[in-house]
Amino acid sequence: MQALQSRAQARCLSQTRPARVSRQGLVVQAKKTADGPSIAVVGVTGAVGQEFLQVLKERNFPYKSIKLLASARSAGKQQEFEGETYTVEELTENSFNDVDIALFSAGGSISKKFGPVAQKAGSIVVDNSSAFRMTEGVPLVIPEVNPDAMSHVKIGGGGAIIANPNCSTIIALMAVTPLHRLAKVKRMIVSTYQAASGAGAAAMEELKEQTRDVLDGKEAKPVIFPYQYAFNLFSHNSGMDVEMGYNEEELKMVKETKKIWGTSDVAITATCIRVPVMRAHAESINLEFDKDISEADALAALAAFPGVSIIDDRSKNRFPTPLDATTRDDVYVGRVRRDISRSDAKGLELFVCGDQIKKGAALNAVQIAELLLK
């Protein structure tokens, strides 16, 4: 175990690099090229939309042209990208006539209305909302986990919609899939600790403002969330199924995992909690497997999985934190340990942190767009 901890630490250090810098240590830029696809970013003024621009730059994504779209409120605003100044345009039915790839992050109702419009115009929509995730025929993709689900979708092959999974689902499955490939997961129990950024730019502002107000002895004024957010935590603010007692975020984790893994033969339950962290979600995950799985084998499988970094140093009580994950591409995993409530070796506990604006949204969507270039 000690040797593995050292290996894991080494891996953690080697992958802890400054944001916006490539693995080779060079600052990279997106590549404007006549051979690239024409792209559109829908919801560009939002938390995910701004991250799309950052990720396109960081990953040197090739593009012929880029169109920046938001609501009428933002039309006319100037936005810098790659040394050029673009004017944000209002999203309309005519926005997609010459767009190959449309990266959508403007909320479910906008996706429902304009996703099919873009598809009809011949664009491939990569959608961050929940609008089409469970629609039959719409691939729901984490590129490291199930890239084959979208292998039939090609640029120039007609319009299509590909869905980006829910952020908590992506972060959980980045950690659990390498273990599921070692020994089948029979049951997964997840508790999330979700950041303000998951609810958008305005929610991040609300957390800042409330924190300032409370420290100044003033009353916190909840607007986006129903409760005081600073110095507090509460059940996730998505809609509640009153009969079941589960909220939508929890049910998304259950349904989407089954679709992504292509199986209904896994039992999943989740408790999703909003915590006053600015950016990056954390998740505690308990797993039951169909056969024995050792801590060493689990750590080795996690270390070998692309997009996963391990922070697991028991001697220093050093495990993943949301700040470790903030602005980073990788999902961080630690506290990998046998479940002592079981008498067999079929149970493991993990603690996972991931930046949900990045791997949980913009990065995952740009990785999907990269698969379209192959």
Ligand SMILES: NC(=O)c1ccc[n+]([C@@H]2O[C@H](COP(=O)([O-])OP(=O)(O)OC[C@H]3O[C@@H](n4cnc5c(N)ncnc54)[C@H](OP(=O)(O)O)[C@@H]3O)[C@@H](O)[C@H]2O)c1
């Ligand atoms: N935040 C996350 O971590 C995360 C993770 C996964 C998925 N998502 C999903 O991504 C979507 C956006 O989330 P966000 O956090 O980026 O929200 P946000 O910060 O509130 O941004 C919303 C964006 O949508 C645009 N918009 C709103 N109404 C519009 C309209 N009628 N026409 C065109 N654009 C419109 C806004 O433009 P204006 O500025 O002009 O209003 C803004 O650019 C949501 O579906 C969310 O569930 C978010």
